[in-house]
Amino acid sequence: MIKQFFLLCSGVDQDLIKDCSNGEQNKYAGIGATVFFTALMAAIAASYALYTVFDNPYTSIFFGFLWGLLIFNLDRFIVSTIRKREKKSQELIQVLPRLFLAMIIAVVISKPLELKIFEKEINQVLLTKKNQMTLENKNQIAQQFTPEIEKLQSEIKGLKEEITQKEIETNNLYETYIAEAEGRKGTKIIGKGPVYKEKRQKHDAALKELTELKQSNSEKIDAKESEIATLIEQQKNSQTKTQPIISNFDGLMARIDALNQLPWLPSLFIFLLFLAIETAPIFTKLISHKGEYDYKLENHESKVKSWIQQQVDQRNKIADTDIDINTKVYEDLKSEEELYNYKQKIATDLMKLQADTFFENQKNIL
Structure with a gap:
């Protein structure tokens, strides 16, 4: 049950992963566990940071929980959208924006916990x-x-x-x-x-x-x-x-300013710790080889892509054929004698009616 929960956290396709080997499932369960605990730490950090603002534990916990869900969703999205490529350079290009986002999240998570860890020193600076x-x-x-x-x-x-x-x-x-x-x-x-x-x-x-x-x-x-x-x-x-x-x-703000007056080295190590935690799922997928799940996912996506291409091509051919038929039909109608005589008669009647109307208008004017 715990393994299934962590697989859910990793963002994998449940139908594909259940047919994979136990080792492959454990790999993605580990990635999901990292995503979950990162979100949990984010919720704790946000709750403490908001407590210094609202001074109300219930409000702080509520909004901290929402922040944890947001981080969980972002991490899960980042991990699930990374695809294994044939070349590492291609994987690196798609990972760079996600790494930048992960660094931002690491800063946001680590700063409130730094405030708590160095609370006594910060209180001394504030005093x-x-x-x-x-x-x-x-x-x-x-x-x-x-x-x-x-x-x-x-x-x-x-x-x-x-x-x-x-x-x-x-x-x-x-x-x-x-x-x-x-x-x-x-x-x-x-x-x-x-x-x-x-x-x-x-x-x-x-x-x-x-x-x-x-x-x-x-x-x-x-x-x-x-x-x-x-x-x-x-x-x-x-x-x-x-x-x-x-x-x-x-x-x-006062506590952050006081934190900046303390030695920077401990804060740097804490930030690097959370950066490592936040980027761990990304680097895990980046450095790991193509596994059974990756091949199955690639095969599934290839099938969907081929089917979509076939559907689009078929609709295009139907549209082109229909245009050709309509063009031919109207070309044939150009030489149709009966249609010509009918339209000639209607045009003649219309011109007579216009002439009569013009005559009546001119007579009324005079």
Whole structure:
């Protein structure tokens, strides 16, 4: 039963192969097994590749199964259409397009399995790239908010410096009127005279202005610090919103790109392995000698071809004969007196009718 199934996979004519020797049947059963397992591996590879896209096992398995059937049909077609020729060069010419197609199929099958085999290494490459993208994303978002934050911080620094300058000025006025009272500066008269009172008034006025300035600038500083806190919060929210996009950066294209960054030699050997598997049925038929099945198939096709040629030739001869007969019949009718008189009478009646009609039309016009 398994042997019959693999013979079916090889695309051979079941009526012809059943009368062949056991060795011939085993040869084509081996070719059919290669076709079947290639399609099976194609289905597994496609299912994994589609799982990285859809992230749904049922959808991936369904479409992977369809892809496996497609590869099975293509391989079966390729193997079944190769015919053994008298010259190897003729066989090579008919095999070349099929080899090209087999190479394409091998690439399609091997790439998803490479992604699975090197999954850990690919994850490491993707992690490095995600970290880099996270840093770049933070820098890009920071460039949107940093100028405004720095501007507010500069304004806060200016307000604080304004208070500091006013404090220095007030302290200097304080030192001045104290020194006047102690007689160390100014009039150098100890006591609280008119000059002392004047300087005290200047200090008191400056102290009042300092108090008002502190209150005013404190309110402005609080408002600007609140704006800075809001901007920092918006910056964090922007980073939070964009981070899932970076975290989900592990689709099929991203994994293929990461695979290309790994050493190429292991991938090459895997590709060559699948290329060998995919082209094995073709090379098996190419290098094998003409077998019993090939002769029977050639004989069967020759019979069909001869029968078709006979049918076509017979139809052509019938058509040629019918044309010759029709030509002769109409040639004989040219000299037939009765037919001539009959057609002459009809033509005469027709011309009379035309003349009468013309006469009536002209009379109506007049």
